[in-house]
Amino acid sequence: MTELTGTSTGQPPTVDLGPYADALTHNPHPVYARLLEKSPIHRATQPDGTETWLILGHPEAKEALSNPSALSSDPANATPQWRARYLGDPNARELPQGKSMINADSPDHARLRKPVQRAFTPRRINALRGTVEEHADQLLQGLPSDAAFDVIDDFVAPLTLGMICTILAIPDLDRDRVRGWADRIGFPTSAEDVTAARHELIPYTDQLIADQRIHPGQGLLSELIEATDDGQMTPTELRATIFLLLNAGHETVISLLASTVFCLLSHPDQFAALRDSPTLADQAIDEALRFQPPAISAPPRFAREDCTIGSTTIPGDGSLVTVVLSSANRDPREFTHPHSFDITRPPGELLSFSHGVHFCLGWSLARLEAGIALPALLNRFPDLAPAAELSALKWRSGPIVRRLEHVPCKSGARSSAAPPHNN
Structure with missing residues (x-):
C-alpha cells in the first residue's frame, strides 16, 4: 500500500489510491483488505483525484447506511467541487435527468419510492417467473453446443435487458439503443x-412516457404515469425514475450472473459441489453476491452534518462518503475466511443490496432472474468450461457497478488450469 500522506489539520492521514487505479478495476479486494487491516475508515484520494471518506468495515458500513439524516444521498448537499466534476456545474442541484429515489432524502425519498415499490411486491415478482423462464429457455436454445459463446452478450445481457424492457413496455427494436446508453452511463469513458x-x-425517456400516455398498458410505466397524474411525483421525477430503472434494472443482474459463473469456473471444487447438489444454486448466488458483488460501493453519500461512525468523526462539510460494500462483505469480523469462495458458507448479513431506507428495491427481481438463469444454464451445459484463460478476462468498473466485459464459455471437459488470482 502506498504511504499514508499526513495532514496538518488534525484529520486522519489521506490514502492516495492513484497508483492502484488498475487494481481497483481488475482486483480491488487486496487493496481494500490491506486498508481494512489498518482501519475500517480512511480519508482517501480516488484515482480521478476526488477526495472521499472510505467506509470499509461491515459494522461501520451498516452504521453509515443507517444514518441518512447525516449522510445525504442528495447531490444538492455535495461540495461545489464535486458538483462541478460530476454534474458539470458547481451550482447544479441535481442530476440532468432529475431527482429519483436513489438520489433523494426523506421525505422525498419515501414519496418517490412508494409508487415503484408496488411493482416489486412478492406477488408481482413471482408473477414474472414464467416470463423469465421462457426468455431464458429461448436464449439457451440458441446457444451453440459445439462452439464458444459469451455468457454475457449471448445470454445474461439479453435476458436481463429483456426483462426490464418488458416491465417498462419498451419496444424490442429499442433494446440495443437502451443497452448502449446504460453502458455509457454505467461505465463512462469520460465525464x-x-x-x-x-x-x-x-x-x-420523455418520448417513451408520451407514447405510453397515448397507448396505456398494464405495466409499471403506466402505473407510474398514473402516480404522476395523482400528484405523487412530478413529471421530471417520473422521467428520473424511469431513467433509474432503465440503467440500474439490468446492469447489476448482468454483473451478478457473470460473476457467479466466473466464481464457479474459478473454483472447480465449488462447481463440483454444485453439480453434486443442485439445490445449492441459491447459496452459490448468495456467495457470489458476497464475494464479487455487482456494486463495489453504494451510491455516493454527502456529509451534511458532523457524524461519528465507529471512532471516526466525519465533518459535515459536504464531503463525499463512499461506503465500500465489497470490502464490508469481506470483513473478517462478519465472515470467517472472507477471501475464500464457499457456497456452503453459513449465512451472514450481506450488504450487496445496500442497507437501510435505500435498500435496493430490485433485489427480488435480481434474485428471481439469477435463481432461474443459473440452474437453466448449468442444465443446458452441465460441463460448462471457460473458452479463454480466466486470468485474462477483463473487468469494467464504473461509479457503482463492476463487472466482467465478457465471459467466453463452451461445452466440454473442465480445464485443469489453476484458478486465476484476480478473484
Missing part, C-alpha cells in the same frame, strides 16, 4: 461522455 449519454437518453 463528458456520461453527460452526453444522459442528455441523449432524456428525450428518449
Whole structure:
C-alpha cells in the first residue's frame, strides 16, 4: 500500500489510491483488505483525484447506511467541487435527468419510492417467473453446443435487458439503443461522455412516457404515469425514475450472473459441489453476491452534518462518503475466511443490496432472474468450461457497478488450469 500522506489539520492521514487505479478495476479486494487491516475508515484520494471518506468495515458500513439524516444521498448537499466534476456545474442541484429515489432524502425519498415499490411486491415478482423462464429457455436454445459463446452478450445481457424492457413496455427494436446508453452511463469513458449519454437518453425517456400516455398498458410505466397524474411525483421525477430503472434494472443482474459463473469456473471444487447438489444454486448466488458483488460501493453519500461512525468523526462539510460494500462483505469480523469462495458458507448479513431506507428495491427481481438463469444454464451445459484463460478476462468498473466485459464459455471437459488470482 502506498504511504499514508499526513495532514496538518488534525484529520486522519489521506490514502492516495492513484497508483492502484488498475487494481481497483481488475482486483480491488487486496487493496481494500490491506486498508481494512489498518482501519475500517480512511480519508482517501480516488484515482480521478476526488477526495472521499472510505467506509470499509461491515459494522461501520451498516452504521453509515443507517444514518441518512447525516449522510445525504442528495447531490444538492455535495461540495461545489464535486458538483462541478460530476454534474458539470458547481451550482447544479441535481442530476440532468432529475431527482429519483436513489438520489433523494426523506421525505422525498419515501414519496418517490412508494409508487415503484408496488411493482416489486412478492406477488408481482413471482408473477414474472414464467416470463423469465421462457426468455431464458429461448436464449439457451440458441446457444451453440459445439462452439464458444459469451455468457454475457449471448445470454445474461439479453435476458436481463429483456426483462426490464418488458416491465417498462419498451419496444424490442429499442433494446440495443437502451443497452448502449446504460453502458455509457454505467461505465463512462469520460465525464463528458456520461453527460452526453444522459442528455441523449432524456428525450428518449420523455418520448417513451408520451407514447405510453397515448397507448396505456398494464405495466409499471403506466402505473407510474398514473402516480404522476395523482400528484405523487412530478413529471421530471417520473422521467428520473424511469431513467433509474432503465440503467440500474439490468446492469447489476448482468454483473451478478457473470460473476457467479466466473466464481464457479474459478473454483472447480465449488462447481463440483454444485453439480453434486443442485439445490445449492441459491447459496452459490448468495456467495457470489458476497464475494464479487455487482456494486463495489453504494451510491455516493454527502456529509451534511458532523457524524461519528465507529471512532471516526466525519465533518459535515459536504464531503463525499463512499461506503465500500465489497470490502464490508469481506470483513473478517462478519465472515470467517472472507477471501475464500464457499457456497456452503453459513449465512451472514450481506450488504450487496445496500442497507437501510435505500435498500435496493430490485433485489427480488435480481434474485428471481439469477435463481432461474443459473440452474437453466448449468442444465443446458452441465460441463460448462471457460473458452479463454480466466486470468485474462477483463473487468469494467464504473461509479457503482463492476463487472466482467465478457465471459467466453463452451461445452466440454473442465480445464485443469489453476484458478486465476484476480478473484
